Amino acid sequence: MSNDSSLLSLILFTPLVGALVLLFVPKRQEDAIRWIANVFVFIGFLVSLPLWFRYDSANPEFQFVERLPWIPSIGAEYFLGVDGFSVLLILLTTLMGVIAVLSSWTAITMRVKEYYIFLLTLQTGMLGAFVSLDFLLFFLFWEVMLVPMYFLIGIWGSDNRLYSAIKFFLFTLVGSVVMLLGILAVYFYNYSVTGVYTFDVTQFHQLDIPFDMQWWIFLAFFLGFAVKVPMFPFHTWLPDAHTDAPTAGSVILAAVLLKMGTYGFIRFSLPILPEATIAFVPLVAGLSIIGIVYGALVAMAQRDWKRLVAYSSVSHMGMVMLGMFALTPVGITGSIVQQLNHGISTGALFLIVGIVYERRHTRLISEYGGLSKIMPVYAAVFLIMTMSSIGLPTLNGFIGEILILQGVFVVQKTWAFFAASGIVLGAAYMLWLYQRTMFGTVTNPKNENLPDLSMREFVTFAPLLLLAVWIGLYPKPFLDRLETSVDKVMMRVDSDYTPRFAAVMDVDAPAGAAGSPAAIAANGAARAGGLDETPAEAVAVTRVVAVNDDPGGPGMIEMPVRGGGRRIAAGN
Amino acid sequence: MLEITPLHYSLLSAALFMIGVIGVLVRRNVIIIFMSIELILNAVNINLIALSDQLQDLAGQVFVVFVIAVAAAEAAVGLGIIIAFYRNKETVNIDEIQIMRW
């Protein structure tokens, strides 16, 4: 394990430092401000790259851990650490940050300084939520994000920005303060059991909270996270916020902010409240499916380009939630991958709207048409991203959707049946949009001289295109990184689940106890000693199938486990 | 012959208190309202004295001294305030003290 003791802090605070530096740059030096913001956010991306290479995907523990006392009197700590979920989401965040900042170069012409300060602060807030392993710290960052986002919408947004901004803010706030109550309930319960005041999430992951209490806490968490996701019927802030936000704001909102909700579910709701999670599966799945179909249908009726994409988010995030609450490893894996995909493709779609909006200052679909002829490169990028969004194989969306639907299917066929209809509807509204904007003849004279993508604009798309194809063709590195994290969640929600990393676990651990948290801890301790010796033992111990020498995870053990898998819900 | 018990004092005090309260609620002249408040304070004083006597405890009487002193201070300050107000507004009708509302 190669843990740099302060890598996460570095990643976390680079954007904030950038914001602080910007504070001291004179307001009029707009280009300097732009350069500084771009440089800092790019450095932020660069320093996050080691996470990709150094993350040990065979290690079930949290990695790159940093732990300092923060508020000892209530047991809150500055406790950072990442696992597979957060690594991917952090990388997504830093990358989307670069893209968002870069895409704002010409789009933002007023109050430039404040704009970049808010954008960079937002970046730190989002990263903080992903790296925090202290629940209070998480909550702190979770709330911190709201303010810059509020300003991004409220100051640099379009027509109805004040309404949208306050709606976004209050809506998400309602959810999150209720969530805070839930957090405190867990906190005090933990105290009553262990006698220690702590917000340590890894400790919470080992709690066995009584079911009644779990039920209520789940509800509290649910409100907080579901608003952010957003799940039907808590989604109405989203179209407004998206529509009125500036392009970079929409991109960040879609690509990263929405992931907070799903991340919250997977990091907190599922492992801390496993029984309640199982009890709530029908509700969540139902809402997700409604969200999928409903979001798609409403998207189809939109006349506003951005609003259409916003509603498509509702649909896609419904898919993500459904996959997660299938509570199968495939479903959860798919759900995380789909989060990345949604970030990539919807982020790109918002950029795409942003580009014509910047040129024409209208988002009405009817204002456009025939752009293929005028802006061929733009049309090609849009096409690829449309295909990514509707889940065309070889592009990223497909991997996520197929994993989710497959994972859902084995649990409850009817869910998959309805959810898969999203595939058809998704194709319908996206292609219709594409046709209305890109195809046909140029009827609006204002469109005749629109310039095609500039080099800078193309550069904002390039990484997204690359990622879309990469995940589509070879998602293995991503899936590998999720493996142990998914297994850990699965072990919480399914006591019979045999994790894949069981193969590298302690030899003495009895098979039945392999899934217990204690065993993980023991294993973690054992592994701290040295990674290299374990695979050899592992081969001797259990049913190891193949040692894979993928560059992403040296020494990773793959093992398709057969055994008494418990069916979660009423599958037949 | 009726014996005057502490209860009687308390009843007197309560009556005085209510008179003061009603005075505060119904009178229109600020000065009279202020005097009603003084009535309330005196109700308190009677109560305290009677109880002090009943309990054979001096604290109650000490308390009364302080209340009287404070009432005097309040009277001074209060009348000053009312005069200041009167200078501006030329009225001490309480119904006209309503610039600030809602």
Added chain:
Amino acid sequence: MPAGFTAADFYYLLPELLLTGGALLVLVIDVVLPRRDWATLGMSLLTLSVTGAAVIGFTGVDTTISAGLLAIDGFATFFKMIVIVSALMTVLMSPSYLRVEAVRPGEYYFLILCATLGMLFMASGVDLITLFIGLETMAVSFYILAGYLKPSQRSNEASVKYFLLGAFSLGILLYGMSLLYGVTGTTSLAGIAEALASGERSLILSLALVLLVAGMGFKIAAVPFHMWAPDVYEGAPTPVTAYLSVASKAASFAMILRIFMEGLPSLAADWQVLFWVLAAVTMTVGNIAALTQSNTKRMLAYSSIAHAGYILIGLVAATERGVAAAMVYLWVYIFMQLGAFAVVAMLRRQDVIGDELKDLSGLYLRKPFAAVAMLIFMLSLGGIPPTAGFMGKLWLFGAAIESGFVWLAVIFVVNSVISLYYYYRVIVFMWLKDETVGSDIAMGPAMATALVIAVVGSLLFGVYPQLLFDHAQLAADMFGSAVSTTALR
């Protein structure tokens, strides 16, 4: 109860003595150097600083002096610091305001210091008599301060209202105290607690309880005893309003906590219910009424009412954590509330009264620092991390949940969301609107210092609240729980 005074009594009274001396000196200086505003200002600041230092000097002391009339303990020290820091900030934000209003600062500072003195006694009083004296010292000073702008009808009116209603509520409070005295036979809080320990109840006791709650409720502006607050806050000079809304509230809370936690713990079941209702109604009415205000001061008044409701939650919980939560909240509250009023005070110019929301419009263009500061105060009042307000709310949440008052916590949650709406209206005016009115805004060094203190306080205790928590916890521990913590259901 040993008779007579000892040297130790005077030693422990050092802060109060210093403050009294300083206050008198201010008066003297005002006479000696009539046109030197800086002299009275300097003297006031010096007095407050020295007093503060003296208070800090008694950290860790836990004793009762003056024949059991005053307690010098962590709780008292904590509240004294709250009062002194707010007094300092109030003094700092005053000079420019007083200059614009063209009033003599000497007596003004004297009265501020007098009010402070009263509050110090409220913080350390453990006898109904001392508490009453302290309360009145404070109240009478405020009656005058509220009407300090003699030519202003609004100020006059505020003064009259505050005076009449204050005296009225004083009557109610005193009547309650007299009944309590009758039931228990003592004015000492410890004695009262002892007398009531048996748990006997009577009608008179209930009546006394309700009257006490009503009387104190008036001071902290809890609904339905809050009616005076918006009008007085609006009419009083802005720095006075600031001081009134922060320090008088903090001192009153100190008094409430003393009386109920130390004097009436055996009646906890009764007053918990009372305060539960009071808290819920107060925060709801305060927040909702604030939603549609267009006057900043009035809005902040309602907000202050709502905050009183929040803080009452700590009392409802009636545990060490609850008390600590209330203390933490009051401490962080001074920074955000005083800061907000400081910005409003700053907006007062010759041509602009500056207390309307629209006067904030375009502030970010004129005084970016003030706009940022106000943003932080608003976020803090709304309880958004990483500001101090969040940490305060966190403690209150925690106290409520730990004691099992989940529904109250939910009401609290809903209210904090509602409250954000009107705090955001302020932000909208400052940041999202560009029109500016009136002449340029000046920010003197004193005002700047006040703002900086407020900003630093609002942020520091949000990011690293440990110091504060420790003190609050320590101070609250002396009460013990009035009720056994109901474990989470």
Added chain:
Amino acid sequence: MESIWLIPLLPGIGAAINGLVGIRFFGKRLAGVLASFMMGWALWLSFWAFVELLGTEERFHQVTVASWIPPIPLDTVDGVGSFTVDWSFTLDPLSAMMALIVTGIGFLIHIYSIGYIEHEPRGGVARFFCYLNLFCFFMLTLVLGSNFLVMFVGWEGVGLCSYLLIGYWYHKQSASDAGKKAFIVNRIGDWGFVLGVFLVFFTFGTLDFRAVAEAASQMPVETAAVGFGVISAICLLLFIGATGKSAQIPLYVWLPDAMEGPTPVSALIHAATMVTAGVYMVCRNAVLFTHAPMVMEIVAVIGVLTALVAATIGLVQTDIKRVLAYSTVSQLGYMFLATGVGAFGAAAFHLMTHAFFKALLFLGSGAVIHGMNEEQDMRRMGGLRQYMPITALTMAIGAVAIAGIPPLSGFFSKDEILFRTFLHHGVFVPDRVLWGLGVVTAMLTAFYMFRLINMTFFGAYRGPAWGHGAEEPGHDDAGHGDDHGAGHGHAWHGPHEASRWMTIPLVVLAVGAFFAGFVGVPIAFEAVWPWTATIEHFLHPSFVAQGAHAVEEAHHMSLLGEFGLMGLSVLVALGGIWFAYRNYVERPEAAERLAESLAGPHRVLTNKYYVDELYDATVVRGTMGSAGGLWTVDQRVVDGAVNGTGWTTIAASWVSHILDKYVVDGLVNLTAWICGEASYVFRRAQTGLIQNYAFVTLLGVFAFVTWFLVAR
């Protein structure tokens, strides 16, 4: 054989080069040549892979390139399985044959396209070849993929390319509409397909075709007695996918519209390759389907009905490409009929021969359209054989082949299907009914094909006149092919033969269409032709599970009977041809008179195109009537239903939108409104009067006291 993964990859690379570089920088010819070269290379590789395959005993080779989705535990019917998918490709007889068809025909069509597309602007040409290569990439992935998901990659990918190519002239509303329609209708099928795939995994714990087949072969056949089991469900779901991709009832409506695309596209995608993917998929899962006889029956019924309905509609079409489109639908129906009766070999055989003659016919029609300056209406053609002899000859060969006249290829494959259908014993459908419908369809096929040939190449020229540059041909029937981009502004000099780029592929295909049938000569000819049923024997291993190398059951029937059936089908075909000849070539005036007397004076010769329509009607009478009716049905009902569905969806979406705006969001805003109103109420309570305030205070006190007295 190890490098079969290169076969799809090569066109993929071609597409990438043309797409990334070509659109900007390549000349028209270079783009075409590059794309064709890639296809040629792929053809070469396919050919050698095929040869190598013949050399192996096992006739099966699988190449895994990389892991795609690494193993993740997932529940299946029996315990925890492992969901994993590899990028792996399979070469077996079926895929080898398909690869040859795709690369072979694809190569020819690429070459043809170089000539066809040369009037397009430069970037457009590269774009066209990019799409075309991309299509081949996906099609070959589909064909060679060795598990459901890799196949699905191709399956969806060809859909995308189809979308792009149909909408190639995207500035035309009808073209982009058609592309969109094709994609969405296909997606509906895909919805069934993916559910089928999920069920496959859930049932078998794997997605590999071979493993699935093996596992399925261990399970009981789900006959009517056993009931509709899980395999039947899988097959039904997969078949839904096939109906979308292969344009079967009820999802066939997109295919005729797809003719908006350039003709080479129609030839390659909508005739020879993509639309046969459904058939291929069913054949690929032959083992599964044979275990679900009830679904087989459904497949057969759908197939034959599609064949019949499409053929009848084809009778009255006047657009040359639409005739061919309906013909394709009809022929695909035949193929499904074959799979439905268990004759997978026959289906694959017909698939192959169809690829030849239908590609030929489409390319021929493309040459005609090209020569007629984008005219597609057959009523404006006639007598073209003198202007474009090669086209006429090759198309005639194609028509004879599709009509089923021996010894051309169509005869053998179609006859095999009819023969096997004749022998088939259905589950629900009475014996011989399917066969009877098939024979009727055969006759209709012969008729409409020769109607097409006759109207186009025989008789008098009915098209627009042409001058020497100045005169523009009249286009009063708008909607067909006027304005195909900037490249068509040149003056038209009358019908003319196409360039070499186009005629050479026609000739090659004609040769293929002529001789391809000889690989599948019926066993009845054993005496005269020793290599009978070669293709069926060759393909057989693909249709059975590994290790189950039982010889295909013999289909016994007397030689006389078998020849009798052949004779009958030939006769029927000749009958159709004769009918067409009689009414379109021999006595058109007579038919006109007939029309006059039967249809009433108001429909007489008002318009010469209209006369042709009426002429058709009077000649074919009842068939005509029902066909016209069905056309209407297709337009109004089936298509209407599709549009109706679309409309309903849009309506539903609007309802949802309104719901969202006024109810869901309304609740949110309502809350805000209530708060605002409450705020107003509280404000009004603040009267400013001291006595009111005192009164409220007292009220509070009284309330508390009362509460204490009453409640406690």
